[in-house]
Amino acid sequence: MADKVEKDEFSGTDTTGHEWDGIKELDTPMPRWWLWTMYGTIIWAIGYWIVMPAWPLVSSYTSGFLGYSSRGSLEQELADATAAHADDRAALVTMKVSDVKNDEKIYQFALRGGKSAFAVNCSQCHGSGAQGAPGFPNLNDDDWLWGGSIDKIYETVKYGIRSDNDETRIGNMPAFLTDELLTKDQINDVAEYVLSLSGGEGDAAMITRGKAVFMENCVSCHGDNAKGKNEFGAPNLTDAIWFYGKEKDIIVKTISRGRGNVMPAWVDRLDDVTIRQLALYVHSLGGGE
Amino acid sequence: MVDSSVENIDVRPVNKKENRALFQKREKIQPKKARGDFRRLKWIIMGITLAIYYITPWIRWERGAGGPDQAVLVDLARERFYFFFIEIWPQEVYYITGLLILAAISLFLVTSLFGRAWCGYSCPQTVWTDLFIFVERLVEGDRNARLRLDKAPMSISKFSKRLLKHSIWIVIGLLTGGAWVFYFADAPTLLRELFSFEAPVVAYSSIALLTATTYVFGGLMREQVCTYMCPWPRIQGAMVDDETLTVTYHSARGEPRGPHKKNEPWAGRGHCIDCNQCVAVCPMGIDIRDGLQLECITCALCIDACDDVMDKVDLPRGLISYDTHAGQFDGDPNRKIRVRFIRPRTIAYSLILLLVGSIMLFTLLNRSVLDVNVIRDRNPLFVTLSDGSIRNGYTVKILNKVHETRQFRIDVEGLKGIQSWLETAGPGDHTNLVSVPADALSSVKLFVSAPAASLSERSSDIEVIVTDLVTGGREIQDTSFKGPER
Structure with missing residues (x-):
């Protein structure tokens, strides 16, 4: 830098002494109020530190006089949102759950709540799209083990299936081989027969023998026509939907070892509003009766 | 003895480069009232722009059941923008983009032809500052009276003048902020609610904020906003070229300047009699005789002031006038100014305007309902x-x-x-x-x-x-x- 401040010959302004390719940087003064604005921002920052959470300490932080926290403000927002829907929530629990669909406003409220409650509580087993998995029913289709009306779905969500709740519904597929009720050959024949019910080609002799075994052992739950019975949670064996899979070895395994999956009773964990929302949401997925 | 018909003013251009220091102390500018064609034009444009601003929210427009009957309305709650026959949903925000493109390119076109015409005549900062200076002059008098008042010790008369001036300024600020909120709600309803204290808090806070900014920017900060806060003067430099009309001091004609005695011959000297009238009227505190500079908003008040002086000393007008950059080196007092309207730059801007305008019009007319x-x-x-x-x-x-x-x-x-x-x-x-x-x-x-x-x-x-x-x-x-x- 030059000892003496150089003046730009055109503007008469001091230069900083910096020069690039013949272009000199002018040292144009800033307005003084601009400087005061900067001091103002510094004072503002100090004030901000005092009233808002600011500095990290060893195990906590300076929380500020206003007591603000982003977690607290989120909780407040959630509480406000719940309070804002107090009327909808009250209406939802007083209405018969199957009548909610007639009230557009409450119904839409229930679907939105149900969707988010489903993602939190149900998607772990039934999948985020309620598409299910082997052993976990697909809730989108029109095949229901325990009934697909809104009331039945509500009951299922509330008390669960084979759960530890007293109101739960129970229906077990016996283990026909383990408990020595049928022989391996008989089971093989029944499996062949069951496959034939939904249009599968099979060994005619096996199917005939299998049908006889079926009539003796299975109709009490699955029905004479094998269309299943909701009161026992016994699946319809004649349709295109397979709970555990449509391969013969899976069917043989089901008959041999039995089945008995558990759905928890949500009445012990969720409030009635949420359970109703879930029932309505599941029903709206498209397969509800 | 100087020419007695023209007052010689002792005034210092506070924004002259030599008068600056590190962290420039602001010197108050007390612009003198100018009289002339450009001053009249500025009054007219001020009237029109203020009228548009205040009247627009009150224009009614029939839209049928359920639709608001306000012609221009930004309905934030219901996410609609209404502009006469145009109604825009949030997903049609590209219409706004189109409008902004049209506005920007129009500004480019005007700037490349006439320099900072936007700054000098229709920018809200200019319009409101002009209005505030007008109020100041009504209350405290013209430049000399105001300078005397500034120097005078505090007295009841000085205090009451100051109080009256600031009160009127704040009322103008209130009216400005008050008009702004009418663009966001049904104007008659909101007006009633404002006075019965039933209006939303955001309406009052918006009015308070805009009152404050109007008062501070128009009354207190004025030229500081244009010189230091606004990026536009810097950007506009890119649109100004050798053919652009700007407020120009014809130095070839004016120099060498100096006081002029009556009946003294004009030969061998410039036409500028160094009366400083151009500096006295300048709201930006510059000396236009230094040439085109960043601070100049081309409000052309110095042209009015100088033309007045030229009339008094019997010289042709136009020592300061709208001219191209090259014009300042033309010493001919009867110089005719020619504008090259058709230039690659203006053709390009016009084509973009035409293209964007046509697309906007086409999509608006074919808008699906x-x-x-x-x-x-x-x-x-x-x-x-x-x-x-x-x-x-x-x-x-x-x-x-x-x-x-x-x-x-x-x-x-x-x-x-x-x-x-x-x-x-x-x-x-x-x-x-x-x-x-x-x-x-x-x-x-x-x-x-x-x-x-x-x-x-x-x-x-x-x-x-x-x-x-x-x-x-x-x-x-x-x-x-x-x-x-x-």
Whole structure:
């Protein structure tokens, strides 16, 4: 830098002494109020530190006089949102759950709540799209083990299936081989027969023998026509939907070892509003009766 | 002895480069009143722009049931923007983009032709500062009186003048902020609510904020806003070229300047008599005789002042006038100014204006009053039903941009045996009737099923057709129908 401040010959302004390719940087003064604005921002920052959470300490932080926290403000927002829907929530629990669909406003409220409650509580087993998995029913289709009306779905969500709740519904597929009720050959024949019910080609002799075994052992739950019975949670064996899979070895395994999956009773964990929302949401997925 | 008909003013251009230091102390500028064509033009433009600003929210416009009857309205709560016959939904915000492009390019075009005409005449900062200076002059008198008042010790008279001036300024600020909020709500209703203290808090806080900014920017900061806060003077430099008209001091004619005695010959000297009138009227505190400079907003008041002086000393007007950069080196007092309107730059700007304007006009005239969006469920992609058929789910969004309720029917075509029903419909109900309220969006869940036998691929093309039951107008959306691997 030059000892003496150089003046730009055109503007008469001091230069900083910096020069690039013949272009000199002018040292144009800033307005003084601009400087005061900067001091103002510094004072503002100090004030901000005092009233808002600011500095990290060893195990906590300076929380500020206003007591603000982003977690607290989120909780407040959630509480406000719940309070804002107090009327909808009250209406939802007083209405018969199957009548909610007639009230557009409450119904839409229930679907939105149900969707988010489903993602939190149900998607772990039934999948985020309620598409299910082997052993976990697909809730989108029109095949229901325990009934697909809104009331039945509500009951299922509330008390669960084979759960530890007293109101739960129970229906077990016996283990026909383990408990020595049928022989391996008989089971093989029944499996062949069951496959034939939904249009599968099979060994005619096996199917005939299998049908006889079926009539003796299975109709009490699955029905004479094998269309299943909701009161026992016994699946319809004649349709295109397979709970555990449509391969013969899976069917043989089901008959041999039995089945008995558990759905928890949500009445012990969720409030009635949420359970109703879930029932309505599941029903709206498209397969509800 | 100086020419007695012209007052010689002792005034220092506070923004002259030599007068600056590190952290410039602000010196008050007390502009003298100018008289002349440009001053008159500025009064007219001030009247027009203020009238547009204050009157626009009160213009009524019939829109039918459910629609607001305010011509210009930004309805933030209901997410609509109304501008006379134009109504814009949030997803049509590209109209606003188009308007902004038109505004920006128009500004470029005007700037390349006439320099900072926007700054000098119609920028709100200029209009309101002008208005505030007008009030100041009414209360405290013209420049000399104001300078005397500034120097005078505080007295009842000085205090009451100051109080009156600041009070009027704050009232103007209040009216400015007060008019602003009418663009965001029904003006007559809001006016009533404002006075009965029923208006939303945001209305009062907006008015308070705009009152403060108007008072501070127009009354206190004035030229500081243009010189230090506004980026536009810097940007505009890029649009000004050798052919652009700017406020120009003809140095070839004016120099060498100096005081002039009556009847002294003009030969051998410049026409500038160094009376400093041009500096005294300048609201930016510059000396236009230093040439084109950043601070100059081209308000042309120095032209009025100088023309006045030239008349008094019997010289042709136009020592300071609108001229091109080259013009200042032309010493001819009777110089005729020619503008090259047609230049590559102006042609380019005009073409862009024409193009964007045509696209805007075309899309506005062909704006659909029915929009349909079909969103396929992706989780699960498809569902196998107990009879083996495949079902897909869709969310159909119908936007009714008309101010009356409309009835629609949804049909689905494209596969053999295809069936569709609404999630809300009863069993076996395939009528798919949807009623969409006026100026609203309805979102319905639509289920579509097809026998597995009609699906030849994992994905088939289908059409969702939404028909207006009254007019028969149709909107067709292509989508796909997914099934299992064949």
